[in-house]
Amino acid sequence: MRDPLKIEQSSRTPAVDFDYANNHLKISGESYPEDVTEFYRPVFKALDDYLGALGEGGCRFDFALIYLNSSSAKAVMMLMDKLEAAAANGATVDVYWFYDKEDDTMQEIGEEFGEDLENATFHLEKMVD
Amino acid sequence: MLAGQLLDLRSKLHNHGVIFAYSGYVTEPVLSGVGEALKQKLTIDDADTKTLRSVFAIFVEQMQNIIRYSAESVGQELPAPTEEGALMEMRYGILTIGREEDDYVVCAGNLVRKEDVGRLKERLERIRNMSKEDLKVLYKEQLRADPEQGSKGAGLGLMEIARRASMPIEFDFADIDGDHVFFALKATI
Numbered sequence: 137m138r139d140p141l142k143i144e145q146s147s148r149t150p151a152v153d154f155d156y157a158n159n160h161l162k163i164s165g166e167s168y169p170e171d172v173t174e175f176y177r178p179v180f181k182a183l184d185d186y187l188g189a190l191g192e193g194g195c196r197f198d199f200a201l202i203y204l205n206s207s208s209a210k211a212v213m214m215l216m217d218k219l220e221a222a223a224a225n226g227a228t229v230d231v232y233w234f235y236d237k238e239d240d241t242m243q244e245i246g247e248e249f250g251e252d253l254e255n256a257t258f259h260l261e262k263m264v265d
Numbered sequence: 266m267l268a269g270q271l272l273d274l275r276s277k278l279h280n281h282g283v284i285f286a287y288s289g290y291v292t293e294p295v296l297s298g299v300g301e302a303l304k305q306k307l308t309i310d311d312a313d314t315k316t317l318r319s320v321f322a323i324f325v326e327q328m329q330n331i332i333r334y335s336a337e338s339v340g341q342e343l344p345a346p347t348e349e350g351a352l353m354e355m356r357y358g359i360l361t362i363g364r365e366e367d368d369y370v371v372c373a374g375n376l377v378r379k380e381d382v383g384r385l386k387e388r389l390e391r392i393r394n395m396s397k398e399d400l401k402v403l404y405k406e407q408l409r410a411d412p413e414q415g416s417k418g419a420g421l422g423l424m425e426i427a428r429r430a431s432m433p434i435e436f437d438f439a440d441i442d443g444d445h446v447f448f449a450l451k452a453t454i
Binding site for chain 2 (some may be wrong): 147148154168170194200203205206209210213236238239240241244248
């Protein structure tokens with residue numbers, strides 16, 4: 137079993153918690169890193185490795201972002217694409233997008249990402265305080 | 266003398282409705298620091314969550330637009346901010362946040378190259394005249410179209426600003442010299 141990927145939240149970067157043992161992956165907080173590419177590189181790598189070994193297994197990915205800037209939106213799209221590709225290859229993938237009920241822009245952004253998922257199941261939910 | 270000058274500057278800003286201002290080199294550490302201060306300021310103002318996030322989001326995109334635009338000059342020796350030459354640097358920007366009645370306004374200004382003005386203007390005109398729905402479609406297209414992370418002038422930042430704003434964005438240009446134009450952008454939330 138690979139080691140879980142855990143990145144602590146900072147003021148400009150989200151917390152990342154890939155709990156492989158429970159097939160539950162999560163990214164939460166705010167995302168406007170100084171260097172988007174550098175921050176997301178290990179996250180992409182970890183997700184690629186995990187999904188590559190998942191086969192027809194199941195996993196859940198939670199996005200619980202308070203705020204993301206436009207370059208992070210691109211990174212989120214790439215994460216979504218990877219999840220969708222795994223689902224297209226036979227995995228059972230549930231993607232959850234949690235939004236702050238007081239910020240409908242984040243709800244709208246979630247909806248837009250959700251529209252692109254055909255094989256992965258998309259869930260749009262309010263954050264619980 | 267000193268108090269008079271500062272007081273004068275303070276009144277000028279206040280008369281323009283400015284409640285928060287930054288003028289100087291725009292860098293990522295500046296964005297971090299000013300961003301934190303801005304968040305606290307908005308919390309004190311008791312702005313509602315959506316307004317707070319939108320003002321902040323627009324602030325981030327405006328600062329990053331300046332940083333990205335001037336990215337190629339990074340590494341070069343910059344004149345000290347006190348020198349006159351500093352004002353001719355594209356990374357020397359001004360950002361203000363103010364109130365106009367019940368709205369928040371975020372303004373940003375920096376130098377751009379004259380040869381880039383046409384393209385920038387065209388892009389801004391297009392975005393300004395778009396409905397929220399069309400903006401949403403274009404935003405998604407652009408997200409998919411441009412694989413380069415944070416490439417210069419990806420346009421995504423400007424679209425994010427327009428989406429978060431509650432009124433059409435405003436912009437203006439002022440000639441500086443043969444090579445440079447001062448670009449000003451205003452978003453109302």
